[in-house]
Amino acid sequence: MTIPPFAAGNYNTALNAQRMLASKSSLDTLTTQMASGRTAETYGGLGASRTLSLSANAQVARLEGYGTNITTALNRINLGSKSLQTLATTTSTLATSIANGMANTSSPAARNTTRLTAASNLDLFVDTLNQNYNGTYLFGGRATEAPPVASADSILNGDASGAGLKAVIAERKTADGTAGTGNLGISAPTGTPATTITLSEGGNAANRANFGFILGAVTSSNSTAIGSAVVTAAAAPTADLTFGTQPKDGDVVRVSVNQADGSQAFVDYTARTVATGAANEFVIGADATASATALKTALGTSKIAAAQSQTPPGVAVSFTGGAAASTALTVNGLPNDGDTVTVTLGLRDGTKTTLTLTARTTSDGTDPSVFVIGADAATTATNLQAALSSTVQGSATTTLAASSAVLAAKDFFAGTKSAAFAPRRVDATNGGFLSNPAGKTMIWYKGDESLTDPRGTATAQVSSGLAVDIGAQANEAGIRNAITGVAILASEQFASTKSLSDTTLSAADRTQALNERNRYTAMADRVTTLFKPAQDDQGITQVAAELSLASAQIGNAKTQNGALRAQFQNTIDGTQLISTEEVATKILSVQSQLQASYQVTSMLSKLSLVNFL
Numbered sequence: 020m021t022i023p024p025f026a027a028g029n030y031n032t033a034l035n036a037q038r039m040l041a042s043k044s045s046l047d048t049l050t051t052q053m054a055s056g057r058t059a060e061t062y063g064g065l066g067a068s069r070t071l072s073l074s075a076n077a078q079v080a081r082l083e084g085y086g087t088n089i090t091t092a093l094n095r096i097n098l099g100s101k102s103l104q105t106l107a108t109t110t111s112t113l114a115t116s117i118a119n120g121m122a123n124t125s126s127p128a129a130r131n132t133t134r135l136t137a138a139s140n141l142d143l144f145v146d147t148l149n150q151n152y153n154g155t156y157l158f159g160g161r162a163t164e165a166p167p168v169a170s171a172d173s174i175l176n177g178d179a180s181g182a183g184l185k186a187v188i189a190e191r192k193t194a195d196g197t198a199g200t201g202n203l204g205i206s207a208p209t210g211t212p213a214t215t216i217t218l219s220e221g222g223n224a225a226n227r228a229n230f231g232f233i234l235g236a237v238t239s240s241n242s243t244a245i246g247s248a249v250v251t252a253a254a255a256p257t258a259d260l261t262f263g264t265q266p267k268d269g270d271v272v273r274v275s276v277n278q279a280d281g282s283q284a285f286v287d288y289t290a291r292t293v294a295t296g297a298a299n300e301f302v303i304g305a306d307a308t309a310s311a312t313a314l315k316t317a318l319g320t321s322k323i324a325a326a327q328s329q330t331p332p333g334v335a336v337s338f339t340g341g342a343a344a345s346t347a348l349t350v351n352g353l354p355n356d357g358d359t360v361t362v363t364l365g366l367r368d369g370t371k372t373t374l375t376l377t378a379r380t381t382s383d384g385t386d387p388s389v390f391v392i393g394a395d396a397a398t399t400a401t402n403l404q405a406a407l408s409s410t411v412q413g414s415a416t417t418t419l420a421a422s423s424a425v426l427a428a429k430d431f432f433a434g435t436k437s438a439a440f441a442p443r444r445v446d447a448t449n450g451g452f453l454s455n456p457a458g459k460t461m462i463w464y465k466g467d468e469s470l471t472d473p474r475g476t477a478t479a480q481v482s483s484g485l486a487v488d489i490g491a492q493a494n495e496a497g498i499r500n501a502i503t504g505v506a507i508l509a510s511e512q513f514a515s516t517k518s519l520s521d522t523t524l525s526a527a528d529r530t531q532a533l534n535e536r537n538r539y540t541a542m543a544d545r546v547t548t549l550f551k552p553a554q555d556d557q558g559i560t561q562v563a564a565e566l567s568l569a570s571a572q573i574g575n576a577k578t579q580n581g582a583l584r585a586q587f588q589n590t591i592d593g594t595q596l597i598s599t600e601e602v603a604t605k606i607l608s609v610q611s612q613l614q615a616s617y618q619v620t621s622m623l624s625k626l627s628l629v630n631f632l
Contacts, residue, residue, distance in 0.1 A: 078587045082580050085481055089577050091153070092479035092489055096570045099157045099491055102147045103498075103563040109140050110501050110550045110559065113508070117543045127532075130513045130539050137508030141171045144502050148493040158493040160467025160476035167466030167493050174463050175510055181460040184431050185510050187442065191427035192420055194230040194445045196221075201364070201415035202231025205408050208350075208400040216404045218362070219345035224256035224338035225451030228324040232411070232419065233281045233365030234344040240361075244354040245403070248347040256341025258323035260315050262307040263333030266290035271439040272314060272334050275325040275452065282369030283324055285433075287440075288317055290332075307332070325452040329438030335454045348407075350400040353392055354378040360403065364414065366422045368545070374410050376403065384526055387413055416534045421541035424507055425549075432503045434460060435468045435494075464494040474565060481576040487569050497557040504549035513539060 116133045148158045149166040159167035169178070177183030196202040206217040220227050220234050234253075239245040255277075266272075270290040275283050289300045290310065301317040304310040310332075315323075328334040348360065358378040365371050375388060378399075382389045390406035393399040434442030438457035446453045453459070467476055476490030493499075517524055517532040524532065552558045 076587075079584055081483070082584045082587070085576070085580055088479050089481050089573055089580070092481065092487065092573050093570060093577075095152045095155070095157060095477075096489055096566050096573070098150060098152050099489075100563055100566050100570070102150050102157065103559055103566070105147055106144060106498070106501060107559045107563065109143055110504070113137060113140055113505065114547055114550050117508075117547055126518060127513060127516050127535070130535070133539075133543075134508055134511065134513065137505050138171075141174070141502070141505050141509045144505055145169070145171050145174075148498070148502075156466070158466065158491050158498075160469065160473060160490055160492040162466040163477075165465065167464060169461065169463050169465065171509075173461055174506060178461050180462065181458060183461055184428060184506055187431045187444070187460060188424045188427040188507075188510060190445045190447070191230075191430075192423045194226065194447070195367070195415075195419055195423040196231050197415050197420040197423055199415060200232075200408060200411045201419045202226065203234065203364070203411055203415075205404065205411060208397065208404055210349075212395070212397040214350040214396045214400040216348045216350075216400060216407065217345060218348070218407075220253060220343040223450045224341050225325075225336075225446070225449060227253065227341070227343055228256070228258075228277060228322075228338065229275075229283075229451050230367070232415070233367075234346065235363035235365050235371065236361075237346050237348065237363070238361045239348070239358070241354050241358040244350065244352045244358060245360055246349045246351055247360070248349075250344060250346040251342075253344035254340070254342040255322055256338040258315075259337045259339065260311045260323070260326060261335050261337070262311050262331075263335070264331040265307045266303055266310050266332040268292045268303065270328065270332055271437075272326055272328045272332075273439055274318060274321070274323060275443070276318070277322040277324045278369065280369040281365040281367060283367065286318075286321070288314055290314075325443070325454075327439070327441070327443065327452065327454050327456060329457060330455045333455060336451070338451075348403070350396045350403060352396055353399060356380050356392065360407075362407070362411070364411075366419060368422045368426055370422065372414055372418045374407075374414055376406050376410060378403075385529060387530065413530075413534055413537070417537035418541045420538055421545060424511060424542060425503075425545045428503050428507045428510075431460065432463060432494075432499050432506070434462060436462050436465065437468065464492075464499075466492055466494070468494070470495065474569070479573065481573050482580060485572070485576055487572050487576070489566065489569050489573075491562065491566065495557065495562055497552065497559045497562050500549040500552060500556075501559055504546040507542065507546055507549075511542060 113133075113136060116136050119129060119133075145168050148168045150157050151163075151166075155163045156165065156167055159165070173183060175183050175185055177186060192198075202221045204217070204219045204221045206219075207213070209215050209217070218234060218237065220231065222231065234250060237247045237250060239247050268291055272288050272290070274286045274288060276286055277283055287299060289297075290303050291300045292303055294300065294302050299317070301310070301313040304313050311334075314334075323336060326334045326336045356379055360376045360378075362374045362376075363371055364374065377389050378392050379389050380392055382391050387409035388406060390399070390402040393402055430443040434440060438455070441457040442460040442462075444453045444456040444459050445451075469476075470492065472488070473492040473495050474488035474490050476492065477488070478486045479489050480486045493502075513535050517528045519529065519532050519536065
């Protein structure tokens, strides 16, 4: 190691060189900043600002991720909302078509137009509910990889997996006795003389609990001539429940119970090893018999009409005892022209129909509700019985048939892939409904079955503290009711091509045309109710409104995220980007300093003792 000689001037020379090098380095840095527009090329070069810059960049990256979610969610919601608006418009248009058909009740063409329109709209419903965005099916809940709704043809006519809606409606109509008198027995006059007509509910106990007319009040405007007995109310049979095998924890039994108005409701009971305190559960007993007893105890005073489950455990219902409702009409004398007999019949959808028969001195045979006053009480009773049978049969063909079709369709569309909740099917052998109908009916909806929170089946994280629910399911009540109504109209046929305005119709043709009109009217009333739910019931527009609310939430989050991103970007710009004016000024300053240093250095380098002297 060589130690250079020290002289007083050496220190000043070294210091000057260091200053020149520092200025040169500063000039290089400023030049790089001017060229790149950035304060430094690495976070380390930011000095104390690097932590602030890193944090701001992380926030911006997170907000950009939220932005991507927002874009996807808004596109999905907008497509879903437009789809629902299409369905709402479709049902509104169809409701108008129904109204036109009702306004032109004498026109078979108007009824047929409604049916053809409904068939076309069913295809539209299926296509719309199978809408997808970027490979994600919008109305399948969490099941987003396949179309959630079966084809219109499969819905109506069935497929390899089971029967379609038309078959389900047809068997329900048969069970309801729509081709006859609605399972209502109307006897020929009995007694001496034969003047007493007995009316009674027919069929076995299982059928009486589920199908046909429910006998209500029977009154006469002239009780002296035609006396009516008080209706003997039906005595409900004892319903016994059994299990084929012991249920296991979590097994579900669906029980159909009769309501006071004659309608039915589903109540689902879950088997539990230990009671949890939840509603509608029963504790599994020591064996299958004890478990069945526990289920019946849980049902309390409910009037059991049917039950179904998967197998195992294989629930079954048997009926014993009970009695049919009945009453009697006795013709004690000749009624006056215009006297009436009124019969009120209940339907299984909770509605009632009232039949009025009128006594006349003569009749042209065109009105089945008219009975001719005979020469004596027995003849009058025979005429009354014939008119009563015809009128009840006409109501069975029309009002009951419409009610039957709607109830069968509701059962069809309420069915799910779960064996315990398969669509109800008629037990043609034993009466009532099958206890295990799984695998007999095609399932129209193949998506996510949980209806606890349809919106929650898809979630978009749009900010650090907000996740918006944007899911939807085709089996939601509002959507399901609408497609049910469309499918009913598409499946029903109206055979008569005769118009009631045609004065040359035969009595048989006029009766058929009248029945077709009345059936259409009864069905149209019920379908319109499905399209226009009560205030507290869900409809398509409510689903659309909930999606619109989610869209508004996302829009607000987008605005807030934009404001936050601007703030963080300002922070990033303040730490990472330069001011070109400021850097340019610094460059000029450094350049001036270097120029002066170079000049001084040059002058000093030429200095010698001779020049100094």
